[in-house]
Amino acid sequence: MRVVADGAIGKQGTAAGRLVPVVMVDMSDHPDVAELVRVHQYLGPGDCHSQWAQGRDGLLLRLRFERPIELTIAPTFALPEKAGLVDQVLSARAIYLQHGVAGDRMSTTMHHPRLLIELPPTGFEEQWEGIFFTALVKVFRDGGLKRSEAKAAARDMIVRWRELGSIRMR
Template sequence: MSIFKPAIFRLNHDHERLVAPIVADGAIGTGGIGDGRIIPLVILDTSQRSDIDAAIEAQASVHQGDVKVQWGQLPGHDHTVALYLTLQRPAEAFVIVEFDLTKNQGVLVENILASRGLYIQAGRPGDRLKHDVNRPKLLAEVPDTGFRPAWDRLYFDYTVKAFRARGLPRPAAKQAARAAIREIRKIVSIRPAFATSED
């Protein structure tokens, strides 16, 4: 049973139901954006979502547009969480970014929650951030929406199950899950030297 409440989104077109899968990820940190936080980036396969390409191009021209975000979970997708983005200005689009815990993408979710932001870049399978660092990107602010308690529960339960699948007894699996998540949170909270001010 899902821990998320049902939600209804208004779509501009039927194709907005299509999830553009994550084909690569990375992170960007600059002193002038996000107070120097390392903000994660996902490259989406937009081969079936040309509207996302157009929206990112439009958003990039104004540096940061108007984007509303909400966390949730697609029906029947028990091992994923989704970030729903409603792009309003300068271009309208509805984008679902789905994070698969079986592919270790829970680390991305932790990074988003820590940095309170996400870069989205359009691409195709095989693309990487290093291939074209200047390609247009959409920067979405991801404020505290009250998602953290639900995420903590879901991520812990999933991590315990993963350790159990490796043969650990339940008490040891819980201990290992806590330690693993604690380490992940230490890593995503690191800020680069340029973000540290010296008096």
């Protein structure tokens, strides 16, 4: 399942007030995933195990649900396009999973049901530092910067990006 759109929601009392990324995947061909999101609106928390993996098309977040429905999905985050989103997911240690199609925005999908999934540290975070830096260097190199300039820009971008991600709702 490819991530087709994203956004973020910050709420007091949820994820310590951190901005939690909303990961939108097209569930049109996956009614079981849509049912999982729907059912969670009416039931208490379930069990979900997570694991990050590198794939051909980007990073995969394998989510294995045990309750209330047994199901495994793996949203794919294309790199470098979704590198910032992945960084925010790792920072928030949570995501909202919701149905979406390419071009969707939070402003037009606020009424869509979504499922909050907590993502405890898995050890992938250390690997991510290198992956994120490399992805940003590539973006800046593709934009015409020299290697040393691209590395400096990537370091600066990471600092500024994480400042944004440290916003808390109080």
